[in-house]
Amino acid sequence: MRRRLSIGVQWTLRYTLALLVTVSIFAVFTYTEIAHRTLHDAELVLDLQVSEAVEALRAAGGRVAQVRDTVERSVSSADDDLKLGLALYDEAGQRLFAEGSLQRFPTPLPESLLAATEGERTVVHELDVGEKYSFLVMARPAVGGFVQGALYTRRFVRNARDVRDIYLYSMPVLLLLTAGLGWMLARGSLRPLQEMNRTARRISGTHLDERIPTTGSGDELDELAGTLNEMFGRIERGVERMRRFSGNAAHELRTPLNALRSRLEVTLEQPRDPEEMRKALAETASEVEGLSQLVHSMMRLAQSEAGLAPEQRTPVDLSVLLAEVTDFFAPLAEDGEVALAPRLEPEVLVPGDPTWLHELFANLLDNAIKYTPPGGRVEVELSRDGGSAVAQVRDTGVGIDERDLPHIFQPFHRAGNRSEVPGVGLGLPIAREIARAHGGDLQVESTPGRGSCFRVRLPLQGPAAARSRAAG
Numbered sequence: 001m002r003r004r005l006s007i008g009v010q011w012t013l014r015y016t017l018a019l020l021v022t023v024s025i026f027a028v029f030t031y032t033e034i035a036h037r038t039l040h041d042a043e044l045v046l047d048l049q050v051s052e053a054v055e056a057l058r059a060a061g062g063r064v065a066q067v068r069d070t071v072e073r074s075v076s077s078a079d080d081d082l083k084l085g086l087a088l089y090d091e092a093g094q095r096l097f098a099e100g101s102l103q104r105f106p107t108p109l110p111e112s113l114l115a116a117t118e119g120e121r122t123v124v125h126e127l128d129v130g131e132k133y134s135f136l137v138m139a140r141p142a143v144g145g146f147v148q149g150a151l152y153t154r155r156f157v158r159n160a161r162d163v164r165d166i167y168l169y170s171m172p173v174l175l176l177l178t179a180g181l182g183w184m185l186a187r188g189s190l191r192p193l194q195e196m197n198r199t200a201r202r203i204s205g206t207h208l209d210e211r212i213p214t215t216g217s218g219d220e221l222d223e224l225a226g227t228l229n230e231m232f233g234r235i236e237r238g239v240e241r242m243r244r245f246s247g248n249a250a251h252e253l254r255t256p257l258n259a260l261r262s263r264l265e266v267t268l269e270q271p272r273d274p275e276e277m278r279k280a281l282a283e284t285a286s287e288v289e290g291l292s293q294l295v296h297s298m299m300r301l302a303q304s305e306a307g308l309a310p311e312q313r314t315p316v317d318l319s320v321l322l323a324e325v326t327d328f329f330a331p332l333a334e335d336g337e338v339a340l341a342p343r344l345e346p347e348v349l350v351p352g353d354p355t356w357l358h359e360l361f362a363n364l365l366d367n368a369i370k371y372t373p374p375g376g377r378v379e380v381e382l383s384r385d386g387g388s389a390v391a392q393v394r395d396t397g398v399g400i401d402e403r404d405l406p407h408i409f410q411p412f413h414r415a416g417n418r419s420e421v422p423g424v425g426l427g428l429p430i431a432r433e434i435a436r437a438h439g440g441d442l443q444v445e446s447t448p449g450r451g452s453c454f455r456v457r458l459p460l461q462g463p464a465a466a467r468s469r470a471a472g
């Protein structure tokens with residue numbers, strides 16, 4: 001796979017490109033502005049010289065011979081660099097005399113000027129006499145003729161070109177400097193990311209407690225480090241839970257499997273009559289049934305932890321469902337001499353999976369009857385509370401010790417010494433996960449020796465949900 005440029009290099013290239021574009025725009029702007037202004041300066045200088053000659057002609061009443069000295073003086077006293085040239089023409093446009101550069105490069109008057117009168121028009125144009133000599137030429141009507149002036153603009157143009165050259169020569173240095181500084185800045189900003197990367201690499205199945213160091217600056221990277229740390233924490237807790245679960249599950253499966261194997265070995269050790277064989281097989285079948293129940297519970301726990309799929313939700317009338325579950329447990333309650341009293345508000349609809357909800361309440365009722373001694377009472381109540389359905393399974397049983405209370409929803413946790421009561425400790429975790437998968441929760445209150453109350457809260461079927469289902 002082609003390796004992409006590192007972020008540091010990408011940022012450096014971007015900084016440099018940004019500088020290149022900005023400086024280029026700035027350079028083009030300053031160059032044109034300076035070129036424009038210096039040419040304007042040249043025009044002003046020339047204008048001054050031409051105006052002086054025009055003024056001298058006016059003073060001499062148009063007598064050319066009288067101004068010749070003045071013109072000569074102007075040309076000779078001008079800076080050599082300017083290569084000033086001045087020429088006088090008669091009214092017909094015939095050149096009378098020329099001084100300075102206009103002597104070397106005679107330039108005809110523009111046609112448009114010949115028709116003009118004094119002071120009316122000034123024609124400015126550039127006379128290009130090869131790369132080396134570039135002249136600005138200005139002609140203006142005067143008393144008795146025309147005055148023409150020329151000025152070497154190279155000096156003015158050179159100023160602008162000097163500025164352009166400074167930009168051109170300093171550009172590579174500027175770009176190099178920006179690239180270097182950009183690289184340093186990018187690396188500095190990326191250091192926390194590299195640290196995160198290193199930590200994330202170190203985190204593995206055996207090192208889940210590693211965390212990215214945070215600076216406390218509260219900037220975006222610090223926030224990201226915090227978020228990642230929270231995620232690592234959740235992963236760590238999740239993996240820990242899975243480890244505990246699989247360890248417990250293996251233990252729970254091993255005990256009955258060992259018992260099963262020993263029973264089969266003992267049965268097979270010596271010849272048995274058909275009646276003995278039948279008895280042994282019946283016991284084996286009941287143990288296999290227990291094992292399959294255990295596997296079912298583990299699978300249900302995994303499924304409910306993964307959540308409820310939207311298509312699994314149908315409107316379930318909890319009053320009907322709870323009546324069915326109560327009826328189902330009535331014989332067990334009777335056997336245990338426990339009074340079972342349902343008090344159900346009718347038509348309490350929740351969106352959910354009827355099989356899962358059935359299992360939730362079956363687990364609660366099973367426990368309530370199991371952990372209530374003969375003569376006790378189990379009440380099943382259903383009511384509405386705001387937008388929720390509240391179902392309570394209350395018993396007058398043995399209750400749960402304060403030390404056990406925080407743990408009873410953990411898989412395989414069995415409070416106190418319950419070995420005499422059948423069960424593996426998956427009923428409550430499954431019940432709570434089912435409640436949560438339905439957007440609700442399961443809570444418990446208990447007083448040892450007096451009884452427990454398990455309260456399930458589930459969101460009611462909303463009219464919108466009911467309507468959309470009806471339409472669908």
Ligand code: ADP
Nearest residue numbers: 367368371399408414415423424425426427428
């Ligand atoms: P199991 O009943 O199979 O042991 P559960 O997950 O259903 O597993 O329950 C976990 C533990 O919580 C039980 O071992 C029991 O100690 C306690 N418990 C649950 N329900 C009740 C109840 N109604 N009264 C007293 N203790 C209960």
